[in-house]
Amino acid sequence: MLLQIQNLAKRYGESSVFRDVSLSLAGGEFVALVGESGVGKSTLLNCIAGLDRADAGRIVLAGTELATLDDDACARLRRVHVGFVFQAFHVLPHLPVAENVALPLWLAGVGRTDGLARAEAALAAVGLQGLGARWPAQLSGGQLQRVAIARAVVHRPQLILADEPTGNLDPGTAAVVLEVLRREVRETGAACLLVTHSATAAAMADRTLHLTPEGTSALTVAA
Numbered sequence: 001m002l003l004q005i006q007n008l009a010k011r012y013g014e015s016s017v018f019r020d021v022s023l024s025l026a027g028g029e030f031v032a033l034v035g036e037s038g039v040g041k042s043t044l045l046n047c048i049a050g051l052d053r054a055d056a057g058r059i060v061l062a063g064t065e066l067a068t069l070d071d072d073a074c075a076r077l078r079r080v081h082v083g084f085v086f087q088a089f090h091v092l093p094h095l096p097v098a099e100n101v102a103l104p105l106w107l108a109g110v111g112r113t114d115g116l117a118r119a120e121a122a123l124a125a126v127g128l129q130g131l132g133a134r135w136p137a138q139l140s141g142g143q144l145q146r147v148a149i150a151r152a153v154v155h156r157p158q159l160i161l162a163d164e165p166t167g168n169l170d171p172g173t174a175a176v177v178l179e180v181l182r183r184e185v186r187e188t189g190a191a192c193l194l195v196t197h198s199a200t201a202a203a204m205a206d207r208t209l210h211l212t213p214e215g216t217s218a219l220t221v222a223a
């Protein structure tokens, strides 16, 4: 199992965000995570990526329990195994598009030229060939979200965490972005945990998990 979470709990000070969250994700699975605003979906993704710490329970990612790692080791594990598509793109405005996408590879020690070549390939895979030299400000919202996906998958992570990647997009563009994500999962065998408020997005997942303050439950199981 690529990701196993058992009885995870998270608090901010005195107030509990969620408790008893348990879920497993295998390679190749595309799973939607739904739940009311403020229930802790982004917090859960941050905990899985090691960007935030849980207060109780276990997260085992690629065979390693996150709680046993210090922040540096956590960051290394994340750089290798996780691709994160953030709720608000987080594309760096002062870097050309291709450099935004190459960044995770450079951080992992890949050479500059190699990194740029792989970034151009990742951009082509999301339908943005030829746009690598542009500045982020010169792209549309849907194109920026595809840049964020290209950046999240350029290092071929085993786990893709996507936090409402279609939240700011019109339905047509959202469908394109979702299909890009779906195809990445199909072609690379990565697992994807997709936070979404969209029924259309949840419908294209293999299964849907519902996050509540009392934990996770399976909402629907697609055929």
Ligand SMILES: Nc1ncnc2c1ncn2[C@@H]1O[C@H](COP(=O)(O)OP(=O)(O)OP(=O)(O)O)[C@@H](O)[C@H]1O
Pocket: 012, 017, 035, 036, 037, 038, 039, 040, 041, 042, 043, 044
């Ligand atoms: N740094 C923080 N300090 C205190 N409380 C926080 C912090 N970050 C988040 N919270 C609270 O934790 C809860 C969960 O927040 P989170 O962003 O994970 O929700 P969410 O399910 O992603 O919501 P949305 O669907 O609106 O994105 C919220 O009540 C939020 O106010």
Ligand SMILES: [Mg+2]
Pocket: 041, 042, 043, 087, 163
């Ligand atoms: Mg959120």
